[in-house]
Amino acid sequence: MLAETSSRYVTSNPEILGGEPIIIGTRTSIRAIVGLWRLGIMPEEILNHLPHLTLAQVFDALSFYLDNQSEIDHYIERNQVPNELIHPSVKATLATL
Numbered sequence: 001m002l003a004e005t006s007s008r009y010v011t012s013n014p015e016i017l018g019g020e021p022i023i024i025g026t027r028t029s030i031r032a033i034v035g036l037w038r039l040g041i042m043p044e045e046i047l048n049h050l051p052h053l054t055l056a057q058v059f060d061a062l063s064f065y066l067d068n069q070s071e072i073d074h075y076i077e078r079n080q081v082p083n084e085l086i087h088p089s090v091k092a093t094l095a096t097l
Contacts, residue, residue, distance in 0.1 A: 009060040020075050021064065023057050031075045033061040 011024045021030045028050060036046050043058045050058075065072045086094075 007060055007064045009057045010064045021068070021072065023053060023061060026052060028053065029075070030061045030065055030072055031079060033058060034065045034072055035076065037062060 009023055010021050010030060012019045012021045016022055016027055017029055022028055023030075023033075033046060033050070033053075036049055037043065041049070043062060044055060046058050047053060047055060
């Protein structure tokens with residue numbers, strides 16, 4: 001787990017999301033930003049989903065992810081909803097993306 005980072009916008013705090021890397025001054029995890037990006041949402045469009053962020057924060061989060069992929073992938077996997085708990089209508093929507 002990170003104690004501090006050299007990233008301009010990313011930090012971790014043991015009292016927020018159990019120390020998972022977040023955007024400074026928010027509770028927005030790097031995992032959440034990466035999740036949108038992996039769905040094919042362009043960084044500029046991520047702002048439509050997370051309007052409290054700046055484009056610089058989004059790009060820094062993605063850069064941080066690329067430098068710390070295994071750590072962030074661990075958080076993504078740990079927070080993934082098991083397939084059997086996903087409602088069929090949600091599955092159908094995700095299949096069209």
